[in-house]
Amino acid sequence: MNELLAALVRTAGADHVLTAPEDMAPFLTDWRGRYHGAALAVVKPSTTAQVAEVVSACAQAGVPIVPQGGNTGLCGGATPLADGRAVVLGLSRLDRIRALDADNDTLCVDAGCTLAAVQQAAAAAGRLFPLALASEGSCLIGGNLSTNAGGVQVLRYGNARELVLGLEVVLPDGRVWNGLRGLRKDNTGYDLKQLFIGAEGTLGVITAAVLKLFPAIRSRATAWVAVPDPRAAVRLLGLLRGDCGERVSAFEIVGRSALELVLKHIPSARNPFSQPARWAVLVELSDAAADIGLETMLQDVLSLAAEQGLVEDAVIAASLAQAQALWTLRESISEAQRIEGLSIKHDIAVPVSRIPEFLERAGAALRAVWPGVRIVAFGHIGDGNLHFNLSRPAAEDNAVFIERTPEANRIVHDLVATLGGSISAEHGLGQLKRDEILRYKSVVELDMMRAIKQAFDPRGLMNPGKLLDTERPGAGTDPDAWMT
Amino acid sequence: MNELLAALVRTAGADHVLTAPEDMAPFLTDWRGRYHGAALAVVKPSTTAQVAEVVSACAQAGVPIVPQGGNTGLCGGATPLADGRAVVLGLSRLDRIRALDADNDTLCVDAGCTLAAVQQAAAAAGRLFPLALASEGSCLIGGNLSTNAGGVQVLRYGNARELVLGLEVVLPDGRVWNGLRGLRKDNTGYDLKQLFIGAEGTLGVITAAVLKLFPAIRSRATAWVAVPDPRAAVRLLGLLRGDCGERVSAFEIVGRSALELVLKHIPSARNPFSQPARWAVLVELSDAAADIGLETMLQDVLSLAAEQGLVEDAVIAASLAQAQALWTLRESISEAQRIEGLSIKHDIAVPVSRIPEFLERAGAALRAVWPGVRIVAFGHIGDGNLHFNLSRPAAEDNAVFIERTPEANRIVHDLVATLGGSISAEHGLGQLKRDEILRYKSVVELDMMRAIKQAFDPRGLMNPGKLLDTERPGAGTDPDAWMT
Structure with missing residues (x-):
């Protein structure tokens, strides 16, 4: 040694x-x-x-x-x-921005650049690098790629793996693979880069990447929308996508219990309606074109949706500050949960069409065996990805609550599997779910991964x-x- | 047996x-x-x-x-x-449309469905499946995925591999991998599906796929634009992307010799200008929103580009028929080449920013060793992908021309490699380039693929x-x- x-x-x-x-x-x-x-x-x-x-x-x-x-x-x-x-x-310490090629809309960076540094390098060239996470000031792009990070803009731009054109990787034997190509098209053999993305460092060490850049955003419209239930939210998403296309860049659902925790614990949080909606949706449209009338477009779809009974109330932000206030309601949920106390968290995905069924069945199954458990559900419903968390019942002891984690996981994850979903939508497996996943992967799939x-x-x-x-x-x- | x-x-x-x-x-x-x-x-x-x-x-x-x-x-x-x-x-014979999930924007199909049948199933549900190829009536989706097909809409929607959420594959030992998940997010291990896409059937047989659907297109604007040179074309693309964002859905370049062949051999072809432009670009904007003013948007960018000397002349289609006539100029090139006679074809990609340099250097190098050779260059410049073809000089014998193929390939492909490009952008390797590629892949990369x-x-x-x-x-x- x-x-x-x-x-x-x-x-x-x-x-x-x-x-x-x-x-x-x-x-x-x-x-x-x-x-x-x-x-x-x-x-x-x-x-x-x-x-x-x-x-x-x-x-x-x-x-x-x-x-x-x-x-x-x-x-x-x-x-x-x-x-x-x-x-x-x-x-x-691998923290160099290696090269920005504006005409090619690509950025080549060391793996140790923070996500924020990558975003800033893109912005300085009038471009957008759309990956955005709460930890963007401290997480490193190499880690984002190794875990295939998600976030709030996946609906429009995809996960981290969809933002990469090329990689440089140090292989387990110490050899360097230079796959730093900045090409939109390259059909010359197996797609090696996607193997390392999301592999959590088990196949090699990503040391650099060529990332895709996108046009900067010059228009934005943001709304907070009360919907009667998740089924209405899914139908509203369909209307929005049909009328507004890919400019639907965020579609986040917030259940009432999640919103109530935010209003209770986050001093700056303000509910735009007189009562917390049973289900609220944060909608954002964005466009590279300036002055394209996004508010009107959003208003028109929301009016149509209201006529169809899909929307109970809605407010469209009239300023950047108002939009930020709406985002605060969504982005403070984790912090509010932390203040409230213990949680059992699930980062799950199902097809978007199965979200309503998932919420109904998971809620019923949990409440049947665990009276008083509080369900805090929110997340990226536009991607079929929910953070489906359980908050300790008021009367229950911390130790008792934690002890029930495996039982809760089993109920939630088995249902996810029944609905064709994933028990780790965006956070990966790491140590946390490495044993749990064995229950849900087929022998064939595990064999391929082990090979x-x-x-x-x-x-x-x-x-x-x-x-x-x-x-x-x-x-x-x-x-x-x-x-x- | x-x-x-x-x-x-x-x-x-x-x-x-x-x-x-x-x-x-x-x-x-x-x-x-x-x-x-x-x-x-x-x-x-x-x-x-x-x-x-x-x-x-x-x-x-x-x-x-x-x-x-x-x-x-x-x-x-x-x-x-x-x-x-x-x-x-x-x-x-595996030709069933298995399931369309409109709320999830996904379509599950057998590998033996024609691409046209897949497009039609999506359209019947008011959705778009954006892969589009000349052979769409007879090519099968399984083949499109096995070869990671490209086409004219890659600029906006990506290659075939970017349109897939899940696969079913029969492995070489006869076991079936059911990876038919319709999830936008799933971080539970290695991304197996991307290994089979573009593998040309060397790792298993794709038998079904879950495909991404997109909002149907309800507005479109199409222009034929004369530009002074490829450098101006690249800068025009930058202006368009900056002002119009992802709604730039096609950006195809056509060199004068390509256009002249079309005008010579295709009776229905009409040049929109009095003279064939030295370089022309076919631009298309498209949008899911109706009546969004795309013609005005396109006109504004073209006017700005003209002021900067990037555009010499332009015509915006005033009707669907006019738009179709412009597309005919682009889509008839292969047919016109076939009628004209022998060609040596290259399907190459370089970073978009290197396209002008590639055209200059490749043209100069070829003409230096091969006086009279005609260069027919056209293609998906927005993706950095050119079809860079050589037409037999009038005075030359067919056999002499064909004999020079390896020499021409060497000049073109070596330059592509120097510029960080790919010698097969969208058509794959198959038998045609399986030996040629060995010259351009690193030992490390070949070792990984063989492993x-x-x-x-x-x-x-x-x-x-x-x-x-x-x-x-x-x-x-x-x-x-x-x-x-």
């Missing part, structure tokens, strides 16, 4: 190889404090060549590697296991214990941290 | 197992007549279960399989090798001799057919 550490120091410099417990601590736990791992060292190279040297040295020593971006993940995918055998590979893992990383050195690797015990977990 | 044939007959029925030379003939050559292969039999199952039985029986007998859709490919990917060892698996092939099809039974498999001799080729 001393030999390996010496090699890492030669590569990255002594300042960037951390071994003291207090130096390593921030890298050994996730930001919510749920997972606590251990490591031989944390190494922070600054170039692709250095990453390749680090991976190569670890491969020679048979030491596992845990790639880590901004450490903002929600599933423990970047936290090393408790066995302390691995080296954590921090990517934050790919075997082909790329036969020694199992890349981020062991994550994604589908259930052979190793995970990091230690902290039940108290489940309240955040 | 008799045992295998008996098994195929038991599965598909005697009527659907062809062994007589005259019955097999249409399946053993590509539609242009370039490649001539041989086969043990042609089998045409009608369900996924039957496909699985066929693949399983062939696997047990160690007999290779050549999946074939509408047999409209341009690279010989669906033509069996000359060794006659394989069974051709025709997919045309995937090895993981999925270790015995090499799926479509041997195609894509990257250079170990086997190809089908026989017919030089006379190179003129089409």
